[in-house]
Amino acid sequence: MNSxxxxxxxxxxxxxxxxxxxxxxxxxxxxxxxxxxxxVICGHLSLSKxxxxxxxxxxxxxxxxxLVTGYLSLAFWILYLGVIIFGLVTIDRMDRESKxxxxxxxxxxxxxxxxxxxxxxxxxxxxxxxxxxxVELVAHDGPGRAMSMRVYLPKGDPAPGSxxxxxxxxxxxxxxxxxxxxxxxxxxxxxxxxxxxxxxxAVVLYSIDGGDSDGEAADEQKxxxxxxxxxxxxxxxxxxxxxxxxxxxxxxxxxVVDPGRVYAAGHSSxxxxxLLMAAHEPRLKGCIAYAPALDVEDxxxxxxxxxxxxxxxxxLKYFAKRSSPLTHAGRIQAPVFLFxxxxxxxxxxxxxxxxxxxxxxxxxxxxxxxxNEGGHYNSMIREGIPAGIEWIRAQxxxxxx
Numbered sequence: 001m002n003s004x005x006x007x008x009x010x011x012x013x014x015x016x017x018x019x020x021x022x023x024x025x026x027x028x029x030x031x032x033x034x035x036x037x038x039x040v041i042c043g044h045l046s047l048s049k050x051x052x053x054x055x056x057x058x059x060x061x062x063x064x065x066x067l068v069t070g071y072l073s074l075a076f077w078i079l080y081l082g083v084i085i086f087g088l089v090t091i092d093r094m095d096r097e098s099k100x101x102x103x104x105x106x107x108x109x110x111x112x113x114x115x116x117x118x119x120x121x122x123x124x125x126x127x128x129x130x131x132x133x134x135v136e137l138v139a140h141d142g143p144g145r146a147m148s149m150r151v152y153l154p155k156g157d158p159a160p161g162s163x164x165x166x167x168x169x170x171x172x173x174x175x176x177x178x179x180x181x182x183x184x185x186x187x188x189x190x191x192x193x194x195x196x197x198x199x200x201x202a203v204v205l206y207s208i209d210g211g212d213s214d215g216e217a218a219d220e221q222k223x224x225x226x227x228x229x230x231x232x233x234x235x236x237x238x239x240x241x242x243x244x245x246x247x248x249x250x251x252x253x254x255x256v257v258d259p260g261r262v263y264a265a266g267h268s269s270x271x272x273x274x275l276l277m278a279a280h281e282p283r284l285k286g287c288i289a290y291a292p293a294l295d296v297e298d299x300x301x302x303x304x305x306x307x308x309x310x311x312x313x314x315x316l317k318y319f320a321k322r323s324s325p326l327t328h329a330g331r332i333q334a335p336v337f338l339f340x341x342x343x344x345x346x347x348x349x350x351x352x353x354x355x356x357x358x359x360x361x362x363x364x365x366x367x368x369x370x371x372n373e374g375g376h377y378n379s380m381i382r383e384g385i386p387a388g389i390e391w392i393r394a395q396x397x398x399x400x401x
Contacts, residue, residue: 278336
């Protein structure tokens with residue numbers, strides 16, 4: 001009887017606790033990596049114990065399930081960690097590349113020069129007799145292809161190639177966006193350009209990509225407009241593409257200008273751009289900068305440390321360095337005239353020494369003029385522009401009418 005009973009399969013008396021633990025830990029391993037490994041270990045141990053039990057211990061299916069879920073959870077975490085490591089390595093590589101790129105000039109040579117319309121006849125500003133006209137580039141498919149240029153020509157009928165020329169951008173940008181030009185009407189702003197034309201120079205006042213909004217939109221729309229303006233300004237190399245286009249317009253549409261006697265000038269943010277132009281455009285005869293931001297990184301030091309700023313203004317950390325005259329000071333070969341007021345609360349005087357020192361490594365021709373008062377704007381109008389005109393005359397090596 002006993003021998004007959006021994007031929008029947010043994011009914012397991014218990015389920016392996018290790019098998020149960022294997023399945024549970026294998027499943028939880030998707031949340032806690034170490035438990036996936038525990039599920040695999042428990043699964044193997046339980047299967048071994050079940051095989052040796054002679055059928056008295058069950059739970060083989062649970063153990064297999066624990067092994068499957070354990071191995072899957074381990075594979076999930078290996079893949080997850082691999083993605084993270086790959087991402088960190090990629091971010092680090094991109095960060096290093098961005099740091100290197102931030103010290104390089106903007107790639108103006110890779111950006112196409114647009115076609116230019118002919119210069120209109122324009123209108124005469126009395127009593128100076130200066131003739132002013134405005135042209136519009138209307139393409140919308142790339143940096144510097146939709147911009148305005150206002151041209152001032154001195155009184156008289158100048159001979160071809162006889163005039164020096166001054167390129168000026170409008171001031172008032174926050175160095176995160178560009179600036180447009182008002183329509184050429186009775187309210188057109190002439191104060192920062194007309195004096196040069198009255199002194200005998202041709203002048204081209206040009207817009208900068210990424211003109212800011214008018215401030216009347218809702219907050220959310222303002223933020224979107226700000227981001228679009230920033231991206232357009234950054235794509236235009238902080239306005240250097242626009243300045244390059246203005247220079248090319250002079251060469252192609254203004255035969256009265258001597259191509260070897262073109263200067264860049266500007267006030268405040270436009271002065272910062274004038275210095276960037278001097279670093280990027282070797283054809284310039286000289287550069288006049290009234291109260292520029294010389295160290296844009298320092299100018300944005302508070303913003304750069306704000307949480308989430310890279311989400312709103314992508315790449316600002318490196319763009320601030322790349323758009324800073326201090327970064328490119330050693331590339332400036334043309335003579336430079338810097339003007340500041342000691343009571344200027346907008347443009348700090350602290351970076352002057354460092355900037356001038358970097359320029360003078362390769363270019364000794366740097367003139368710095370400081371006045372005691374007048375603040376950020378009035379000092380430029382009253383003393384800065386007249387001094388800049390006299391500086392240009394000295395560069396020309398002859399008296400201007």
